[in-house]
Amino acid sequence: MSLTLDDFDYLLPPEQIAQAPLAERCASRLLVLAGGELADRGFCDLPSLVEPGDLLVFNDTRVIHARLYGTKETGGQVEVLIERAIGPHEALAQVRASKSPRAGARLRLADAFDVTVLGRAGEFFHLRFPEDEDLHALLERHGKLPLPPYIDRAADDHDESRYQTVYAREPGSVAAPTAGLHFDQQMLADLARQGVNGAWVTLHVGAGTFQPVRVNDLGEHHMHRERYVIPQETVDAIARTKAAGKRVIAVGTTSLRALEGAAQDGELGAGVGETELFILPGYRFRVADALITNFHLPKSTLLMLVSAFAGMEPIRRAYAHAVREGYRFFSYGDAMFITRRNDAI
Structure with missing residues (x-):
């Protein structure tokens, strides 16, 4: 199947682009896409969607004053x-x-x-x-602090804390791993008490993440490079999770890109590397079983990634539903919980 940029377009009313965070991190909405079916939830419902023994993989990068x-x-x-x-x-x-x-x-x-x-x-x-x-x-x-170009204001003191995850510790990103912005310390503690495990990767998000795709033939697009670190502890935790028949859940497309970029030889390995992996529908995922992510820009490589993960038609339906139901989009917007589908593009 030959894919073009227009295959990943959708109409978004400008007023649905979130310009500021909600008062509470976990107060955002959560659109669940599992088995091709949609459900409207709140992010505070996340513990009911995961099970003891599941593994959440977080990106601990920290946004710099870039x-x-x-x-x-x-x-x-x-x-x-x-x-x-x-x-x-x-x-x-x-x-x-x-x-x-x-x-x-x-x-x-x-x-x-x-x-x-x-x-x-x-x-x-x-x-x-x-x-x-x-x-x-x-x-x-x-x-x-560099807010994304679709936020039509300068960063203020509130953004200094809210445009960082509560677990940010490794400086190097120029954009936040925004799926992680929904987690507060109470949510992390509740998940740990439930028996949900956590692991860490570091992927420093570059300014190129906001660069538009400039070619209609997606086979001609080249991704920008991003540096990642995969600790041995994370590799071991993923292996234990898989062996127990539980799910590896990537918190954000940045975590997903780090894991998939490090597993291109067929087996996930620890270490430091760079990835320019361009994930399109038809890609076979090696590591993650589910994904927590925000909504992504039309015609963006991240929209292509989630379309590869869940299937193009399910993502089209999910985004149309989110627009119709007034979800908030992009960095300070609402979130999705997506289970992987490898049998459909």
């Missing part, structure tokens, strides 16, 4: 959005300016320090930061 404003040597305004660190003092970044800076140019950022443009790396700029301070420490002091 957005910086400044000026070029000519005085022109510039906006920098870090894609990812590639060393203690270097990073790849998106740079917005009236005229793109050339290699060797210096940018004054936050009216506090200079960075040097070393060159281009595809769509990103390779920047060198001052060597007298760690890059993440520098960003934490001078950068701004």
